[in-house]
Amino acid sequence: MNANAFRHYPYFGYSPFINPYHYSGLNTAHPYVYLNSIRSGSYPYKVPTQMYPYTIPTETYPYIAPTEMNPYFVQREYDPITGTYEDVRVIAGILAVAGAAGQVAGAINAVSGALGTINAPRSVILTITNHTNTTLRKVREKLDHGGWAATPTAEIPPGQTLxxxxxxxxxxxxxxxxxxxxxxxxxxxxxxxxxxxxxxxNSCNITVTGPNANQYNGTRVCGAGNTNAQMRYELTRIPATRISLESVNYPNRFIRHQNYLGELTPIQSELDRRDATFDWTGDWRYGAEGQLRSINFPTHYLRHQNFRLKLHTIYDAPDWNLRYLDSTFTMVPGLADPTNPELVSFRSKNFPDRFIRHRNFNLWVESVNDDLGRKDATFRRRGPFIQ
Structure with missing residues (x-):
């Protein structure tokens, strides 16, 4: 119920000739007088005389605002069978540092306390742990049966448990x-x-969908019992392969990003080393698809745009599907020497006749038709400059 409302007393449905506290606007659907219709003043509130000539005794609604000391707020549930109301204490969901057993246990105890104030035959305590380096944002929720006792937060930051x-x-x-x-x-x-x-x-499940679903692993544990059954969910990112890629025909130059463009340069400074280190998101094997994700801009990936290799974000853009295709490559044996297991080339997913290659030390996605092109499109995997 609106916290800025109070109940008219006595209730509703009586003629003013029988009960002087009657207010004709009250009915079964709207049994409350709202404070914005009443002049300011000390309790008991006075009704404007031009509308209602009587002082109305009031029963204030027992709203409890959430505070640090008292995290509960009250919502009132009406029982149509008994015609009575019950105060239900609800709290906001609690974020705790994943792995900090004391924090998580304290949050579980707080939610358990909220559940204990509700006269409900079934209840669950839900925990979602984000083991990834990206913020999870709530996009949908649906309660087929029941209601919240502790409401889920809009976001789960990296390394946090909700x-x-x-x-x-x-x-x-x-x-x-x-x-x-x-x-x-x-x-x-x-x-x-x-x-x-x-x-x-009891039952529970976790599903991970989307273009990067193969890079993540979701696990769940379903708790037993009628009340306070604990359902635990965890999301982890499958470890990527961290690499640096050296040109086979210019062995002192490496793939790197510079001013958000793909370049082939010597590596001298600490910034160079960071710019030349990437996480390959797929399996490290020939035939596997993946992306080259920057380690110093971890939401950015190498993708081609007008066939020029650039460093862009992917999933927060309206054209994310195109960007995903542009940033996905298939790892194949090095075109310059397919028998050498240390060498690799990267074939474009959406232009499978084109490969990452350097030209004038800029990186492009182009067709390869001659020996020079095959050398320009072949790279040697090196240990990452930055672990």
Whole structure:
């Protein structure tokens, strides 16, 4: 209920000739007087005399604002069977540092306390741990049965655990709590599902979808019990292969980004070393698809635009699907010497007749038709300049 409202007393439905506290605007659907319709002043509030000539005794709504000392706020649930109301204490979901057992345990205890104030036969404590280096942002939520006891946050930062909770409806009969929530990250969507039914076993699941789904791993543990069943979800990124790539025909020059363009330069400074170190996101094997992600701009990838290699973000752009294709390459044996296992070339996903190559020490995605082109498109994997 709106915290800026209070209930008219006595209730509603009586003629002013029978009850002088009658207000004709009150009815079953709207049994409250709102404060913005009443003059300011000390309790009890006075109704403007031109509208209502009586002083109305009021019963203030017991809203509790969330504070650091008292994280609860109150929402009132109406039971149509008994005709009474029950105060339900709800808290915001709590973020804790992943791996900090004390913080996570404290958050779980707080959510458990919120669940304990609700007269619900079924409840779950939900934890989502973000083990990745990207912020997860909530994009969808759906409660098939029940409601929140601790509301999920809009974001889960890297290295954080979100603890929140859901219950069956306080006055429900033979229903449980079931729902799902989806967070989006760098080219993925992670959906956590739970079901604590009134009859039957608990269940939960986690799914990871999107163009980068093969770079992530989702795990879940489904808790048992009718109340405070703990459902745990974890999202981790599959380790990438960190590399630096040296030109086969200019062995003192490496692939690097410079002013957000792909270049082939000597490596001398600390900045050069960072610019020339990448994470290959796919398997390190011939035939595998992947992307070259910058380590000092970890949301940026090498992609071709008008066939020039550039360093761009991918997944936060309206044309992310095109950018994803432009930044995806297939690792193949080095064109200059396919028998040498140390050599690699990178074939464009959306232009499979073109390869990453250097020309005038700039990096392009071009067709390769001669011996010079094959050498320009072949690179030797080196240990990364930056671990």
């Amino acid at each position: 603890v929140f909770g859901a219950t069956s409806s306080a006055w429900s009969i033979a229903t449980g709590t079931e729902g799902r929530i989806t967070y989006a990250g760098e080219g993925i969507e992670m959906t956590a599902y739970w079901n604590n039914p009134f009859i039957g076993n």
